[in-house]
Amino acid sequence: MISKIDHLGIAVHSIAEARVFYEQVLGLVCERIEEVPAQKVRTAFFAVGDTHIELLEPTAPDSPVARFLEKRGEGFHHIGYRSDRIDDELARAQSQGCRLINAEPVAGAGGKKIAFLHPGSTFGVLTEICEQEQP
Ligand code: ZN
Numbered sequence: 001m002i003s004k005i006d007h008l009g010i011a012v013h014s015i016a017e018a019r020v021f022y023e024q025v026l027g028l029v030c031e032r033i034e035e036v037p038a039q040k041v042r043t044a045f046f047a048v049g050d051t052h053i054e055l056l057e058p059t060a061p062d063s064p065v066a067r068f069l070e071k072r073g074e075g076f077h078h079i080g081y082r083s084d085r086i087d088d089e090l091a092r093a094q095s096q097g098c099r100l101i102n103a104e105p106v107a108g109a110g111g112k113k114i115a116f117l118h119p120g121s122t123f124g125v126l127t128e129i130c131e132q133e134q135p
Contacts, residue, residue: 001083015055
């Protein structure tokens, strides 16, 4: 079941430059910066109440986020929904004819299992489902 908005993803050229806005203007605290090799991005998470802002900076020219920045520029990139059973969400999406970018969950930041649904099937919003690994 999807229980909350886990985070909102924002594509930036440079976390070092963008974090100044989130820290100095909005007064948010950067909880961690983490590289996610599977997605070829560096991520920075800022807590906002019980959800997060995730800044995404590409670490390679062929990173999906690098291609996004080329086409669309900096800005809103994806919405991340928390689920306790990512496999069920993907199975339901598939059975409803939704196009999946990841048919199987992949490793995301913070030890999460994540998968993306294609914006062509989600009315234009790149949609991530994520499941926190149970300790
Ligand atoms: Zn995300």
